[in-house]
Amino acid sequence: xxxxxxxxxxxxxxxxxxxxxxxxxxxxxxxxxxxxxxxxxxxxxxxxxxxxxxxxxxxxxxxxxxxxxxxxxxxxxxxxxxxxxxxxxxxxxxxxxxxxxxxxxxxxxxxxxxxxxxxxxxxxxxxxxxxxxxxxxxxxxxxxxxxxxxxxxxxxxxxxxxxxxxxx
Numbered sequence: 001x002x003x004x005x006x007x008x009x010x011x012x013x014x015x016x017x018x019x020x021x022x023x024x025x026x027x028x029x030x031x032x033x034x035x036x037x038x039x040x041x042x043x044x045x046x047x048x049x050x051x052x053x054x055x056x057x058x059x060x061x062x063x064x065x066x067x068x069x070x071x072x073x074x075x076x077x078x079x080x081x082x083x084x085x086x087x088x089x090x091x092x093x094x095x096x097x098x099x100x101x102x103x104x105x106x107x108x109x110x111x112x113x114x115x116x117x118x119x120x121x122x123x124x125x126x127x128x129x130x131x132x133x134x135x136x137x138x139x140x141x142x143x144x145x146x147x148x149x150x151x152x153x154x155x156x157x158x159x160x161x162x163x164x165x166x167x168x
Contacts, residue, residue: 006046006051009032009034009038009042010042010046010051012032013028013032013039013042013043013046014046014051014052016028016031016032017043017052017054021054025039025040025043066110066111066112067110067111067112067117067138067139068108068109068110068138068139068142069108069109069110069111069117069121069136069137069138069139070106070107070108070136070137070139071106071107071108071109071120071121071125071134071135071136071137072102072103072105072106072107072134072135072136072137073087073103073104073105073106073107073125073131073133073134074102074103074104074131074132074133074134075104075105075128075130075131075132076130076131076132077104079129079130080098080104080105081098082130083105083128083130083131084096084097084098084105086128087105087107087125087128090120090124090125091120092109092110092111092116092117092120093107093108093109093120094108094109094110095107095108095109096108103135107125117136117138121134121136122134
């Protein structure tokens with residue numbers, strides 16, 4: 001199967017929708033000097049190939065009870081991918097990344113109480129076989145938060161749609 005390909009028009013559509021997902025296909029078409037059908041077809045293909053999805057992102061800063069936490073995880077190198085997948089299934093976990101450095105997995109989560117954060121870090125993540133150490137940091141003040149980071153997904157542009165499905 002061929003690799004997923006996106007071109008300049010796809011990137012322009014993604015960029016426009018990334019700034020305002022409520023914009024009409026007609027407006028996008030007019031701005032890009034293409035037909036509305038072209039825009040509609042491109043959006044459908046990007047969604048089918050899991051290169052783009054629409055989602056509502058709430059600003060956690062508006063909710064006084066939700067706090068942001070980062071959990072650094074040191075795990076057995078041979079099992080990093082399977083451990084990361086297990087961590088991704090834990091409730092309250094919003095993002096899991098495999099990294100290089102002091103920790104080989106970084107976890108991002110929102111929590112309402114310290115007890116719920118403790119349960120995620122110490123009772124759920126640390127209990128996974130192959131996890132050696134967890135270290136938690138709590139964001140006390142957010143200087144900048146760009147909700148567009150939510151666009152990072154398992155659908156890597158170098159993957160075929162079937163490979164993206166298997167890695168998600």
